[in-house]
Amino acid sequence: MSCHSCPYLNKNEINQKISKRIKIALAGNANVGKSVIFNHLTGLHQHIGNWPGKTVERAEGTLHFKGYTIDIVDLPGIYSLSTYSLEELVSRKYIAVERPDIVINVVDASVLERNLFFTLQLMELETPIIIALNQMDIAKSKGIQVDVSKLEELLGIPVVPTVAVKGLGIVKLLKKAIEIIEKGPREKPAEVRYGEEIEEKISLLTEALKEVQVVYPRRYVAIKLLEEDEEIERDIGRIAPQIVSTAKKLAGEIERLHGHGCSTVITSERYEAAGCIARAVQKLVPPIRPTMGERLHNFTTHKITGYLTLVSSLLLVFYSIFTFGDYASGLLSTLFYGLEPLFTSAFGTGMAGSIVWGGIMEGFIAGVTIVLPYIIPFYIILYFLENSGYLSRIAFLMDNVMHKMGLHGKAFIPIMLGFGCNVPACLGCRIMETQRERLLAAFVTTLVPCAATTVIILGLVGKFLGIQWALALYIFNLLVIFVLGRLAFKVVPGESTALIMEMHDYKWPHLKTIFKQTWFRVAEFIKIAFPLIIVGSLVLKLAEVSGVLESIAAVLSPVTVAWLGLPAITGITLIFGVLRKELSLVMLAALLASTGGLASLTDVQMVVFTLVAMFYIPCIATIAALWREFGWKKALFITVFEIVFAISLGGVALRLLTLVT
């Protein structure tokens, strides 16, 4: 065509380019690989691990592809579009109201039936869908072969096989998605047909709904009314209450006919359909011997070996982090402190030289030698455990213990995550079903020693007093968590919800994912903590030189010196610790560098300092997370409680320890 010569048309084309913005949502069951695909497409860092319920809030990112600006939305994993949980309601609303141009339904090829059950519900929402048939490698290793073209044919929806962790099929998926948006779907998607008696009632209701304005498709509303979906009943009840009562009557008829509630009948039929499709498209050749993963699963959930594995793997993690960290930390200190003569010869020993060395370099060295050696192996191991799937086994084993705190086994997952960082752990408490349980779980999570606290425990007590003392502190910490958790349960009593959790197979963790996640964490640390450490040290050094430091320390000394028996200077470093907990130790090391370093503390002082640092306050980021999740009153209450608790505990510990030593 000769359009190129026509300026008017050209302009139009440019305009179109600008408005080439499309929205794609990722939806599917929990733990199928949505976030892996999301990260792959957007280059962002959504939480990835092998347990259900990591993504708790929808995440958005953008991507430029083929001249389009694409907004990608990662939705939380859900099993159905009913209103059992907030996530389900939110996702359903998002798809129906925000109307993404296409929904990528990520499907776990190794658990086809359950996943297709969700797909069928998505189809009832009548949005454009494309299926990413993910985890093809896992399906293959389980002896499951899926006939992709047959699946496409039966559903009337394009299906792209993918192996998300390796990036296989993702580009094809995106291309196909765009093709559908551009040209519209090639065929009409199939529709679940329920039994005659149900279809009859559905069409009666759809007919009645003709007059009513609704966001969801009418057939969908009709089905949901029969299922007695609370939200839909409320919405329709407001505009057309007679339809809701008709639906109730019709549902009653079905119930009488089948002897089961209407929602039970509909859900069963939908599952039947999903099962039927799954059986038609998959060929199952199960391996003759149980796989390695199954054997590992049996071993790690057994009533004896399971608990033994739990204890010994935690001990192993602890020892290996300590051994590695201690070794690396020693190596790095010799290296850096060896630079001091070089440095003094360059800057001289005058005022300026001492400020630069004592202010900047010592903070930096303390940061590098104390923090990095422990944090890096720590995150590697934690992410390894998370991606293997071990956390779900721990949740299974710890369920009855958690019930003593008014929680269920899944609450142990945020606790484990808390060992890494309390902030995502607080958000992770959303895997609990009720607000009360979320609060309880978040409270105990803030008591968990995070990676930063681990730096203090291992870098101070572990290094100078020996590993057994560090271990004792950890065990003591767990006891405190249990006791305070139980107390909190007494304060906010209530029925604990029962555990309902899908148990996913063990997976060999994808190492690149682990290193990426670790690197992301460490980079964040370098970006945030190092400037803080350096600025903080500088401020401290200046304050020291100008004499302000002493007066602040003096104000705090009734608590720090008189009650806790610590050097006055710790008052200041503990204040810094509110920003990031490890700062309190790093700063202390920097400040004490001229008077013999951390080794100049007595044994009892080290223990008391560590105890206080372990509990005294959630760091500022955690307080913010608590605030966001539960409001400022509860955040403030937890903070104040922990300050009072830690200081009392420290004083008592001091007196007891001086008694015995």
Next chain:
Amino acid sequence: MPRKSIEDYLKTVYELSQNGATVSTTDISRALKVAPASVTEMLKKLADKGYIEYSPYHGTTLTGNGRRIAEKMARKHRLLERFLHDVLKIDSQKVHKEACEMEHSLSDDAEESLCRLLKHPEQCPDDGKEIPPCDLMISSCEECMQLHSQGLEEVGKHNQNLVAATHLKEGQCGKISFIRGGHNMLQRLLDMGLTPGTKICVERVAPLGGPVELSVRNSKLVLGKGVASKVFVDVEKNS
């Protein structure tokens, strides 16, 4: 052998073996306040009648027949407790003893009427124990109410081995018969694939009242004890 004492023995074994475990003779003798020697003798007789499986060293488990009688007794007992407590307002400390006397003479018809009158209670007043499901061929309580208005005759009796999923041992399988519980909980379990008629197998039972792991529809599901006790299954023979 008097019927009352058969029923008492079976009920005791049933209550002592809440998750299908074997019960020791000592425990039974303690619970019934009967000398161990007489307990052993009685257990042998019950085993002959096919109500229990008994071996001197391993202890006692109920057979399908025995379980059915025991469950019936437990149900009558617990319904009576509710009746005495809720309707007659008798103190919850005393209802147990009263019910123990009355349960043996309560007919099945009276039991059904009692159940309806009390609006299908789920738990006992004194110890919060679950009331076993009724053995009519129906799957929800509303239905029982409705059917009654149409006459109960057409409803057949369950001839099934209905037990809660918590009663299954590792490796045992069964078909889901029905699930007790509120709308939300029920919907969640349905959405996870636990629809009536679905086959489930128990893979693992965590110790000390922990959760159970089930395999269902080619996937694994963990249910806390509280929920699992509400899922009633028809046990598959010799599994």
